[in-house]
Amino acid sequence: MKHSPHLARLIEALRVLPGVGPKSAQRMAFHLLQEGRPGARALGDALQAALTSVRRCQRCRMLTEDTLCIICAATQRDASLLCAVESPADVVAIESSGSYRGRYFVLMGHLSPLDGIGPEELGVRELEAILTEGGVRELILATNSTVEGEATAHFLSDLATRRGIRASRIAQGVPVGGELEYVDGGTLAHALAGRQSL
Amino acid sequence: MKHSPHLARLIEALRVLPGVGPKSAQRMAFHLLQEGRPGARALGDALQAALTSVRRCQRCRMLTEDTLCIICAATQRDASLLCAVESPADVVAIESSGSYRGRYFVLMGHLSPLDGIGPEELGVRELEAILTEGGVRELILATNSTVEGEATAHFLSDLATRRGIRASRIAQGVPVGGELEYVDGGTLAHALAGRQSL
Numbered sequence: 590m591k592h593s594p595h596l597a598r599l600i601e602a603l604r605v606l607p608g609v610g611p612k613s614a615q616r617m618a619f620h621l622l623q624e625g626r627p628g629a630r631a632l633g634d635a636l637q638a639a640l641t642s643v644r645r646c647q648r649c650r651m652l653t654e655d656t657l658c659i660i661c662a663a664t665q666r667d668a669s670l671l672c673a674v675e676s677p678a679d680v681v682a683i684e685s686s687g688s689y690r691g692r693y694f695v696l697m698g699h700l701s702p703l704d705g706i707g708p709e710e711l712g713v714r715e716l717e718a719i720l721t722e723g724g725v726r727e728l729i730l731a732t733n734s735t736v737e738g739e740a741t742a743h744f745l746s747d748l749a750t751r752r753g754i755r756a757s758r759i760a761q762g763v764p765v766g767g768e769l770e771y772v773d774g775g776t777l778a779h780a781l782a783g784r785q786s787l
Numbered sequence: 788m789k790h791s792p793h794l795a796r797l798i799e800a801l802r803v804l805p806g807v808g809p810k811s812a813q814r815m816a817f818h819l820l821q822e823g824r825p826g827a828r829a830l831g832d833a834l835q836a837a838l839t840s841v842r843r844c845q846r847c848r849m850l851t852e853d854t855l856c857i858i859c860a861a862t863q864r865d866a867s868l869l870c871a872v873e874s875p876a877d878v879v880a881i882e883s884s885g886s887y888r889g890r891y892f893v894l895m896g897h898l899s900p901l902d903g904i905g906p907e908e909l910g911v912r913e914l915e916a917i918l919t920e921g922g923v924r925e926l927i928l929a930t931n932s933t934v935e936g937e938a939t940a941h942f943l944s945d946l947a948t949r950r951g952i953r954a955s956r957i958a959q960g961v962p963v964g965g966e967l968e969y970v971d972g973g974t975l976a977h978a979l980a981g982r983q984s985l
Contacts, residue, residue: 590878590879590882590883591857593841593850593851593852593853593856593857594852595833595836595837595840595841595852596837596841596850596851596852598833598836598837599833599834599836599837599841601833602826602829602830602832602833602834603830603833605818605819605823605826605827605829605830606804606815606818606819606823606830607814607815607818607823608811608814613806615876615879616805616806616876617804617805618837619850619874619875619876620803620804620805621803621804621834621837621838622837622838622841622850623850623874623875623895625803625804625805626838628800628803629803629834629838630838631800631803632800632801632803632804632834633831633834633835633838634800635793635796635797635799635800635801636797636800636819636827636830636831636834637831638793638796638797639793639794639796639797639816639819639820640819640820640824640827640828640831642793643791643793643794643797643820652791652794652817652820652821653791653794654791654792654793654794655791658791659789659791676817676821677817677821678813678814678817680788681788681813684788685788697821
């Protein structure tokens with residue numbers, strides 16, 4: 590069925606959202622234009638404001654509207670630990686684990702030569718500048734456990750060790766609370782290889 | 788983790804979308820502010836344009852930016868058939884079945900006294916006006932197969948029969964391609980009760 594032009598345009602535009610296909614986009618558009626009108630207006634304004642003001646932290650490339658993000662600006666964080674992650678969502682995930690008090694560096698992706706994403710796009714130049722400054726004692730590589738994530742971690746670990754900085758990779762293994770029966774073979778192999786004495 | 792104010796506002800605003808919880812909202816916000824920026828701008832503009840221009844069809848209450856929606860404006864549709872549905876998405880679903888050539892009336896909900904949704908909110912006054920005009924021969928009740936949908940259908944069928952217009956309800960039964968084994972009891976009961984001679 591053919592929608593009226595502005596409605597069709599809204600449905601098409603909503604598909605920019607991750608995980609939203611034509612059907613959900615239509616459902617969202619109808620909702621926004623029916624009972625969701627006040628919220629839709631708020632969404633439009635929030636989107637406008639965020640697009641104008643949110644940029645990247647000058648130091649760690651996290652999304653923020655200030656020059657430095659809240660973590661880089663905090664004086665009580667351990668500046669000798671730097672944790673490289675692929676995305677801002679990873680920062681949020683690690684922060685909510687409550688187990689890390691160092692700083693971050695957000696790559697905004699992983700090495701992917703076929704997509705034209707090389708070291709330059711991941712801000713490696715900025716990362717090198719931080720490592721060269723001298724305050725960092727350890728670079729923790731918390732990229733995803735994928736082929737590209739591993740390749741990126743290896744590439745970055747070279748940068749650190751070349752400067753005499755320790756590079757470490759987060760552990761791979763069985764998730765806490767996970768039952769062995771349902772864990773895939775690759776993960777089990779890593780869990781066995783990475784076993785620790787008690 | 789505390790997000791910067793504009794980012795937090797965008798995440799909160801995205802939750803107006805149906806089926807979007809805090810986690811997806813965060814994922815959407817990060818996407819919109821990273822690689823999705825051009826799309827985000829387009830979304831903001833489309834939302835603005837739709838909110839300003841999209842209203843309800845004066846006749847059938849479908850969402851449209853014209854006075855009459857594309858279906859009410861079409862001269863080749865059968866004006867003697869009127870199909871009452873709960874939402875614009877239902878119009879789209881019936882249209883894509885390609886099996887209906889009449890017109891629609893979009894209730895924008897169902898009777899729900901506890902939520903303050905009575906006949907007035909469902910546009911029953913407008914529906915009565917259409918029925919009184921005289922062109923409609925049959926009112927097809929295609930509200931959802933829920934308790935509220937059934938109640939609404941019964942209420943509307945009274946309006947039609949009181950004016951000597953035939954009221955019908957879409958058939959309930961086994962979905963086409965469905966295996967009996969996996970069909971729930973209520974549906975099977977309806978399928979049996981509504982059996983037709985061959």
